[in-house]
Amino acid sequence: MPTPGPIEYANASPQVKAVYDEIMTTRKVDWINNFWKMLANDPEALERTWRNTRDIMAPGTLDAVTKELIYLAVSATNGCEYCLASHTTSARKKGMTDGMHGELMAVIALANGNNALASGYRTVVDEAFK
Amino acid sequence: MPTPGPIEYANASPQVKAVYDEIMTTRKVDWINNFWKMLANDPEALERTWRNTRDIMAPGTLDAVTKELIYLAVSATNGCEYCLASHTTSARKKGMTDGMHGELMAVIALANGNNALASGYRTVVDEAFK
Amino acid sequence: MPTPGPIEYANASPQVKAVYDEIMTTRKVDWINNFWKMLANDPEALERTWRNTRDIMAPGTLDAVTKELIYLAVSATNGCEYCLASHTTSARKKGMTDGMHGELMAVIALANGNNALASGYRTVVDEAFK
Amino acid sequence: MPTPGPIEYANASPQVKAVYDEIMTTRKVDWINNFWKMLANDPEALERTWRNTRDIMAPGTLDAVTKELIYLAVSATNGCEYCLASHTTSARKKGMTDGMHGELMAVIALANGNNALASGYRTVVDEAFK
Amino acid sequence: MPTPGPIEYANASPQVKAVYDEIMTTRKVDWINNFWKMLANDPEALERTWRNTRDIMAPGTLDAVTKELIYLAVSATNGCEYCLASHTTSARKKGMTDGMHGELMAVIALANGNNALASGYRTVVDEAFK
Amino acid sequence: MPTPGPIEYANASPQVKAVYDEIMTTRKVDWINNFWKMLANDPEALERTWRNTRDIMAPGTLDAVTKELIYLAVSATNGCEYCLASHTTSARKKGMTDGMHGELMAVIALANGNNALASGYRTVVDEAFK
Numbered sequence: 001m002p003t004p005g006p007i008e009y010a011n012a013s014p015q016v017k018a019v020y021d022e023i024m025t026t027r028k029v030d031w032i033n034n035f036w037k038m039l040a041n042d043p044e045a046l047e048r049t050w051r052n053t054r055d056i057m058a059p060g061t062l063d064a065v066t067k068e069l070i071y072l073a074v075s076a077t078n079g080c081e082y083c084l085a086s087h088t089t090s091a092r093k094k095g096m097t098d099g100m101h102g103e104l105m106a107v108i109a110l111a112n113g114n115n116a117l118a119s120g121y122r123t124v125v126d127e128a129f130k
Numbered sequence: 131m132p133t134p135g136p137i138e139y140a141n142a143s144p145q146v147k148a149v150y151d152e153i154m155t156t157r158k159v160d161w162i163n164n165f166w167k168m169l170a171n172d173p174e175a176l177e178r179t180w181r182n183t184r185d186i187m188a189p190g191t192l193d194a195v196t197k198e199l200i201y202l203a204v205s206a207t208n209g210c211e212y213c214l215a216s217h218t219t220s221a222r223k224k225g226m227t228d229g230m231h232g233e234l235m236a237v238i239a240l241a242n243g244n245n246a247l248a249s250g251y252r253t254v255v256d257e258a259f260k
Numbered sequence: 261m262p263t264p265g266p267i268e269y270a271n272a273s274p275q276v277k278a279v280y281d282e283i284m285t286t287r288k289v290d291w292i293n294n295f296w297k298m299l300a301n302d303p304e305a306l307e308r309t310w311r312n313t314r315d316i317m318a319p320g321t322l323d324a325v326t327k328e329l330i331y332l333a334v335s336a337t338n339g340c341e342y343c344l345a346s347h348t349t350s351a352r353k354k355g356m357t358d359g360m361h362g363e364l365m366a367v368i369a370l371a372n373g374n375n376a377l378a379s380g381y382r383t384v385v386d387e388a389f390k
Numbered sequence: 391m392p393t394p395g396p397i398e399y400a401n402a403s404p405q406v407k408a409v410y411d412e413i414m415t416t417r418k419v420d421w422i423n424n425f426w427k428m429l430a431n432d433p434e435a436l437e438r439t440w441r442n443t444r445d446i447m448a449p450g451t452l453d454a455v456t457k458e459l460i461y462l463a464v465s466a467t468n469g470c471e472y473c474l475a476s477h478t479t480s481a482r483k484k485g486m487t488d489g490m491h492g493e494l495m496a497v498i499a500l501a502n503g504n505n506a507l508a509s510g511y512r513t514v515v516d517e518a519f520k
Numbered sequence: 521m522p523t524p525g526p527i528e529y530a531n532a533s534p535q536v537k538a539v540y541d542e543i544m545t546t547r548k549v550d551w552i553n554n555f556w557k558m559l560a561n562d563p564e565a566l567e568r569t570w571r572n573t574r575d576i577m578a579p580g581t582l583d584a585v586t587k588e589l590i591y592l593a594v595s596a597t598n599g600c601e602y603c604l605a606s607h608t609t610s611a612r613k614k615g616m617t618d619g620m621h622g623e624l625m626a627v628i629a630l631a632n633g634n635n636a637l638a639s640g641y642r643t644v645v646d647e648a649f650k
Numbered sequence: 651m652p653t654p655g656p657i658e659y660a661n662a663s664p665q666v667k668a669v670y671d672e673i674m675t676t677r678k679v680d681w682i683n684n685f686w687k688m689l690a691n692d693p694e695a696l697e698r699t700w701r702n703t704r705d706i707m708a709p710g711t712l713d714a715v716t717k718e719l720i721y722l723a724v725s726a727t728n729g730c731e732y733c734l735a736s737h738t739t740s741a742r743k744k745g746m747t748d749g750m751h752g753e754l755m756a757v758i759a760l761a762n763g764n765n766a767l768a769s770g771y772r773t774v775v776d777e778a779f780k
Binding site: 462465466467469474478495498499500502503504505506507509510511512 | 592595596597599601604605608624625628629630632633634635636637639640641642
Binding site for chain 1: 722725726727729731734735738754755758759760762763764765766767769770771772
């Protein structure tokens with residue numbers, strides 16, 4: 001078990017419980033995943049991170065599933081195991097199909113490869129792109 | 131000027147010219163950007179990278195602009211200056227509005243921050259996500 | 261078990277044992293963690309890495325715990341599971357409190373998010389910062 | 391000039407001007423750096439990012455200069471040119487000396503090197519660190 | 521088990537089986553590793569990635585083991601656990617000795633450390649290198 | 651000009667001059683590049699980094715040009731502009747041909763793409779690779 005450990009609902013302060021309750025209500029789930037339980041060691045960070053996540057991931061000009069695809073692209077690039085596990089699940093709940101997942105992965109791989117080529121060849125930015 | 135330098139159309143081999151022609155036809159442009167001119171130092175790599183990019187970025191289950199958003203998410207995470215310059219331009223040509231760009235950036239920032247939190251807190255993957 | 265495997269004290273050469281002894285004496289511990297046991301497959305690398313780590317992490321203008329915070333910031337950004345496990349432990353031994361850990365994580369998340377925004381928006385460095 | 395371009399104070403909406411004013415007051419400066427001018431293309435992001443940055447970077451359990459050192463450690467690891475330019479300046483304003491800067495860089499280099507060694511050797515996390 | 525899960529040979533479509541057969545023949549093995557079984561969820565990606573990997577990793581101007589060293593350098597820098605596991609194995613099969621592995625790791629660590637120093641100190645590219 | 655700025659030979663302390671002299675003698679050049687001039691702000695770091703670089707990059711089991719290829723693979727993956735500029739030059743001086751450079755870049759792009767696929771698909775390490 002890492003230190004510090006996860007804060008379970010039963011042991012949480014009223015401030016933390018209030019955020020946990022809002023997470024479960026907003027997401028229509030009856031449990032809290034470990035990301036929030038670890039963050040609860042710093043209640044201010046829990047509140048701020050939840051508020052930001054809730055607002056930014058809500059549908060806007062971009063729909064909810066497109067936002068999850070973008071989130072997964074970042075997480076695969078960083079190799080963040082936890083984030084890939086949790087957001088592959090949430091992307092599917094919001095409508096990501098197998099076909100979308102496959103194309104997402106293909107674009108991620110292409111971009112990571114091409115990024116390394118552009119940097120590795122020391123490519124100068126074209127005037128037209130400035 | 132980096133070494134090796136960019137291969138201009140006028141100096142290109144027939145194999146390279148053929149790829150350049152296909153790039154200009156496919157993209158309806160009359161010039162070649164530096165990414166391809168650098169890659170042309172290795173004609174096999176030029177052909178393979180162009181073919182992969184053309185196929186993967188074509189509309190499929192995901193539309194063209196969504197693929198560009200994913201590409202930009204990878205490029206911002208890697209901090210690839212050239213890729214951000216060229217693909218911000220192509221994303222706009224394919225329909226990315228200011229509103230979409232702003233939300234894209236917000237999700238990228240959120241995901242990079244949350245990735246670091248999940249790793250930094252050594253968060254254990256929940257059973258439900260396995 | 262990865263290949264190559266860890267070199268245990270009992271099987272170590274005199275050169276490796278000498279480094280192991282110095283690690284245990286300096287750190288006031290009676291065991292060697294896997295980072296050094298893997299490095300011991302290359303005794304020169306073991307010596308060099310230990311010497312650099314010992315010298316750089318010793319208190320100087322920056323105190324020992326501040327250096328551990330910086331080390332953790334790098335490790336969380338790289339998502340290095342082993343380094344986060346071992347250096348969260350050493351940071352705590354050197355005085356990192358829960359409050360310091362929470363603020364460390366918050367700054368790491370903020371910086372990773374803002375780094376992506378600065379790159380993603382292709383922000384030009386202000387004259388005043390040059 | 392990148393697209394979208396920076397929003398100058400004179401052209402800013404009242405919502406954006408209010409954030410700009412607060413940034414200048416809080417930081418006791420009479421100009422706005424490009425990071426905020428780019429973010430101002432998305433006023434919600436500007437407000438959220440400023441609020442988070444202001445709160446997280448304020449002195450708490452960790453003092454202001456220590457937080458800047460952590461911020462620089464993340465930015466050097468990500469190779470974020472803009473962030474290194476702006477936060478080297480702010481770290482110096484908050485008290486980072488040449489000696490502190492040198493030791494900061496040494497720890498950052500060590501940690502990035504050791505992170506790669508730990509991952510590259512596929513080092514298994516010791517039981518004592520779990 | 522992640523979603524989507526690995527596609528086993530027995531359940532594979534003829535298109536996927538054909539790629540699996542070619543992988544086993546080319547590599548002289550009688551099983552398929554999980555990288556390909558996951559990719560098989562997107563048969564086009566499987567074919568394209570296999571074809572690229574087969575062509576690029578084949579001996580050319582650079583011999584097969586040098587290419588594996590380069591592959592491992594990228595994988596250690598990205599901290600990709602799966603890639604380090606599979607390509608340490610393939611590098612050894614192609615002739616990487618313990619001595620080569622140790623020196624590879626030393627160069628990887630040095631370069632990651634020096635990269636962070638060059639970026640962190642905001643080092644200006646010398647005219648002679650342009 | 652970044653702060654701190656580069657330390658020129660004429661203004662260097664005897665300790666720094668001694669390292670500069672050794673760099674020029676070892677490399678058979680008559681000037682010092684900016685990487686070392688920035689590091690010279692911390693003479694201990696200059697000495698340590700030079701000593702490590704000299705020892706690790708010297709021919710051993712791996713020859714000098716192979717070590718430069720590995721160094722470039724790390725630098726392209728990190729997108730380190732300075733390191734790519736300086737080490738593309740040194741790799742060429744040590745014998746990297748256009749053909750080797752092209753294949754190097756192809757392997758770097760492949761590995762970065764495949765790393766993202768392995769992580770993105772949450773690929774489980776096969777028993778045979780453990």
